[in-house]
Amino acid sequence: MNELMRRMLFLPEQASNFSTDVDHLHYFVILTTLVMSFLVGVTALYFFWRYRQRSRDQLTPDVQPGPGMEVMFVVLPLVFFVGWGIAGFRDYVRMQTPPKDAMDVYVMAKQWMWKFSYPEGPSSLSVLRVPTGRPVRLLLTSRDVIHSFFVPAFRLKRDAVPGRYTQMWFVPTKPGRYPIFCAEYCGLSHSNMTGEVVAMDPAEFDAWLADQRTGFPQAQDSAASPGEEVAADASLVEQGRAAAVRNGCLKCHSVDGSPHIGPTWLDLYGRTETMTTGEKILAEEAYLTQSMMDPLAYVVAGFQPVMPSFMGLISPAETAALLEYIKSLRSDRRGGEDRFRGPLNEPAVGQ
Amino acid sequence: MSPQSDSSAAQITAETAPAEPSAPPEAARPEEPRFPARHYLNDGHTIRSWLLTVDHKRIAILYLVLVLTAFLLGGIFAMVVRLELLTPGPTIIDALTYNRAFTLHGVIMIFLFMIPAIPAVFGNFFLPIMLGAKDVAFPRLNLLSVYLYVAGAALALWGMIHGGADTGWTFYTPYSTITPTNVVPILLGAFIVGFSSILTGINFITSIHTLRAPGLTWMRLPLFIWSLYATAVIQILATPVLGLLLLLVAAEHFFGFGLFDPARGGDPILYQHLFWFYSHPAVYIMVLPAMGVISEVVTTFARKHIFGYRMIAYSSLGIAFVGFFTWGHHLFVSGESAFDAGAFGILSMFVGVFTAIKTFNWVGTLYRGAITFKTPFAYLCGFLYFIVFGGMTGVAVATVSLDVHWHDSYFVVAHFHFIMVGAVVMAFLAALHYWFPKMFGKRYPEGWGLVAASLIILGFNATFIPQFLLGNAGMPRRYYNYQPQFQALHVASTTGASLLAFGFLLIAIYLLLSLKYGKPAGPNPWGSRAFEWTTQSPPLTENYPGAVTVLSGPYAYHVAQSPIALTTNRPTDGGGGTREGGGHAA
Amino acid sequence: MQPEAPAVAAAPPIPAPAHHFRSWAVQQHAERMGMWLFLATEILLFAGLFVAYATYRFLFPQTFHAASKYLNVTLGTVNTLVLITSSLTVALAVHFVVSNRSRFAGLLLLASVALGATFLVIKGFEYAHKFQEGALPGHYYRLEGLTLPGSSLFFTLYFFVTGLHGLHVIIGMSVLTWVAARALRGEFNARHYIPVELGGLYWHLVDLVWIFLYPLLYLI
Secondary structure: OHHHHHHHOOOOOOOEOOHHHHHHHHHHHHHHHHHHHHHHHHHHHHHHHHOEOOOOOOOOOOOOOOHHHHHHHHHHHHHHHHHHHHHHHHHHHHHOOOOOOOEEEEEEEEOOEEEEEOOOOOEEEOEEEEEOOOOEEEEEEEOOOOEEEEEHHHOEEEEEOEOOOEEEEEOEOOOEEEEEEEOOOOOOOHHHOOEEEEEEOHHHHHHHHHHHOOOOOOOOOOOOOOOOOOOOOOOHHHHHHHHHHHOOHHHOOOOOOOOOOOOOOOOOOOOEEEEOOOOEEEOOHHHHHHHHHOOOOOOEOOOOOOOOOOOOOOOHHHHHHHHHHHHHOOHHHOOOOOOOOOOOOOOOOOO | OOOOOOOOOOOOOOOOOOOOOOOOOOOOOOOOOOOOOOOOOOOOOOHHHHHOOOOHHHHHHHHHHHHHHHHHHHHHHHHHHHHHOOOOOOOOOOHHHHHHHHHHHHHHHHHHHHOOHHHHHHHHHHHHHHHOOOOOOOHHHHHHHHHHHHHHHHHHHHHHHOOOOOOOOOOOOOHHHHOOOOOHHHHHHHHHHHHHHHHHHHHHHHHHHHOOOOOOOHHHOOHHHHHHHHHHHHHHHHHHHHHHHHHHHHHHHHHOOOOOOHHHOOOHHHHHHHHHHHHHHHHHHHHHHHHHHHHHHHHHHHOOOOOOHHHHHHHHHHHHHHHOOOHHHHOOOOOOOHHHHHHHHHHHHHHHHHHHHHHHHHHHHHOOOOEOOOHHHHHHHHHHHHHHHHHHHHHHHHOHHHHHHHOOEHHHHHHHHHHHHHHHHHHHHHHHHHHHHHHHOEOOOHHHHHHHHHHHHHHHHHHHHHHHHHHHHOOEOOOOOOOHHHHHHHHHHHHHHHHHHHHHHHHHHHHHHHHHHOOEOOOOOOOOOOHHHHOOOOOEOOEOOOEEEEOOOOOOOOOOOOOEEEEOOOOOOOOOHHHOOOOOOO | OOOOOOOOOOOOOOOOOOOOOOOHHHHHHHHHHHHHHHHHHHHHHHHHHHHHHHHHHHHOHHHHHHHHOOOOHHHHHHHHHHHHHHHHHHHHHHHHHHOOOHHHHHHHHHHHHHHHHHHHHHHHHHHHHHHHHOOOOHHHOOOOOOOOOOHHHHHHHHHHHHHHHHHHHHHHHHHHHHHHHHHHOOOOOOOOOHHHHHHHHHHHHHHHHHHHHHHHHHHO
16 A cells, blocks of 8 residues: 555655655645545536526525534644644654764765765765664765755755754665755756765675775775676776766866866866966876865866865775876867766766 | 615716616626727827826736736746756756756746736736725826836846846855856846835735725725735735845845855855745735635626635735744755744644635535636636645645655645646636726637636646656756656656647737737626626726715625616715715715 | 814815825825835835844854944944934924924924934944954955954944945935925925825834844944
């Protein structure tokens, strides 16, 4: 029954401890709505037929509601509406009251990506790994404008507001991958600010967390969603491209020359860039690597100092692959592959 | 009610229908109605007589042209958005253009169409007539309000062309203060248009208090007037808060004032509170006049006294009052306290009850009526279904735990379009068709009217029901790209939108043709007992040829009498003994 | 017609009302109602700023207290007295116009305008001082003596709310000047004085807003 209603209403799977309660209240409200629309509609249709005009100057009786009827018109909807209001509020208070033993994860939203940090552990971009069966509390904030962290499968959402922390909590109930959307309009790439919650078996999660804390992991967070895998023997350029997508570089750097948040990578290698300080620097391996690790050391003139540091987030192998990819982006060699078609659909969300 | 026995009173006079001594005015007429010789449309032919008019009816026509132009522009942006959403990735425009398109769709539709439309067009035209008056209390302020609308709209349009905002019509900070797009002219344009709204509100309230004809007690007022009164109260109290806020955001954007900038200690959530303090009551500015129209249409086409006059009148005031205390339901997931969420949630439930009361009363009016199914009535049917569905989905999103999932998703988009388009635009179209014969003296082709109404109702359903499902599935709003699994529903929605657009086009065509080729309507083509149908069609500039006395309410279908007594050839003078300062004599 | 009370000179005739009003009395009633409704909108306009002030005061109580010390209480108090006096002259003007002394009322109205100008001049000095100190809104804030969190917010609110108020003072002065000109021409009398009353009402509102602003900005 629950499953039937869920599918008919196009609801996503129920993957958190709140999902089923929210859905049950939803069914009640929506069914009442449909029943009322139907009743009002059918009554009206019946009246149209039964009380159609018979003669041109037909007089009609002045029917007025008695006090009982007036009271019913008020009380009946009020009881339903307030009842739903109370039920919804009680569920909401539960949503806002995390248990004491919840594992905290810090969520930092910025245009246009999600960054997750475990208190004693790794940081990751776009992918939030959580163990099933255990409570997780998210502490959200934003670096710039208001964003909103939305996981439809969990039926949960909370705004990430700059200058303060907001919180939400949940217990993932089913292992799987669930999309994260940004649900507060935040600018140009709002619709690309996606991510993924990966709910894992608790044992696997613990293993992953331990692994993360010991250095550069191999198949890191953004480990492959179906269709995103790069063959092991793919060229360094291929790997670099995959890394650029995976790490969110292409959210801010275009590859076809079009202006965006960061300098375009097309023809970047070998270009002399002018910094905000007036200095001119040749963009070669050292500069490019420093840009990834310490981006605010030199900021190219005409751009904002908003690039995050990727120190500790990308392995040396990936760095090298990225460099090769950037080197390959030359306008005299353009054709086919990275034709700009508007904001790219970003990775790790099962596209 | 005063006795009707004395025959010297109470006859509709010559300038209306061909003389019929003692029959009720809407008795079967053997001849075709004649188009009157003198009326407000031919009372002065120069451009100046139109642009500097103080006649409330001409002002209404000016507004009609303006709001319909705005509707067309907003509709074009809507189609651009819907066409772009046919595919998950880029389709016809880039992301920046898309973001501007949905912003401008919202700004134009809300500030330039939804807020003014019914009050400024039908309110201006019919409020004085329904009061038995010759004009509104402040005719020159009325003209000023038109020009404020034009000035604000022009400034906003200029801004749209030179960059156009991409913030969404809600202009949330901090994004609206740092966006590189040209948001300031649009903010200031909306600010200026707000004054137009405020002046209309002041005019209407004063008119209703001071210009009621003798015999027109509060409990005899047409329900449309009650709804305009409640709307005007909201316009007066809520609009200034938005006005100030738009100025603050413009200053912040332009000068870096930092009132909402966390880096300087500012609070972006303060913006949201101030914004929704206006913008929630604003939706009642949009819907209350629509409900007033429906009360008029249902009584005329069911030929029956309204079921529960007082309940409907008081519930309009109830909506206006309680509506001011519900704004926090837009901030459920913004980080407001659980206490706030609970309080605003329950208050929002109260507001829903008023609409339920009205719906029951409208359906009750149909009971034992004498119903004719004309085009306005078809829109009434659409309205009834949409207000139940849209209203109850409103109650649904007011349920806090459910809103956590639905906030900023397509479910909310569907809900508010059900009310704004499904209820308000249906009511606008109902009013347009209902009052078209009165305003222009011509009839429109009824067959085409019913066809267009069906297309609109069908198209509307096809457009917005898929959006409820999109919201359930988790599709957020204001998204340029989306995940492929949402595509089928988006294609369905865009198809519906095309049908809807076609329906509007059809209406525009036959109404424009009817202006020229329609048959003369006569004073009362619908056989209504409401006050405005005692005037000629189109009305005289001075509305009534003489002094008006009101003898009964406007829905007296249970007795055969005219609700209005007209005394001709005597100008309304200031010295009339017992009627001085009146409106209470009966 | 109402019976006239015995008067020194012939009582002026009741003017003809506009064509859509039933009588002069109704027209006056409507004009008053319109002005009171408009005043309600002005109150709501300032309300948003008061809410912002209250919010930030609640969030940054020490900062706001410290920041208000940078305002000149003497000048603020003088300004308050100036405005209150100007309200007095306006009220007197209404009284005199009802007593058929239109020209004298006109002079009193001009006195109000002059006092309004005085208010603005004093405000100008205050603003100039702020510019010198660097106590400016948001982005332009340079006051070294006060670097507590939220400091610039106080001055943003100060400039915005006194600026908006100052704008209303200017509007009020224009209205009063226009009405004064008509009064000096002898246009008003016991029957026809509504413009003076309505202009006076507007001016009283401007004064009232200041009476709320003064303690909130200068005294606490």
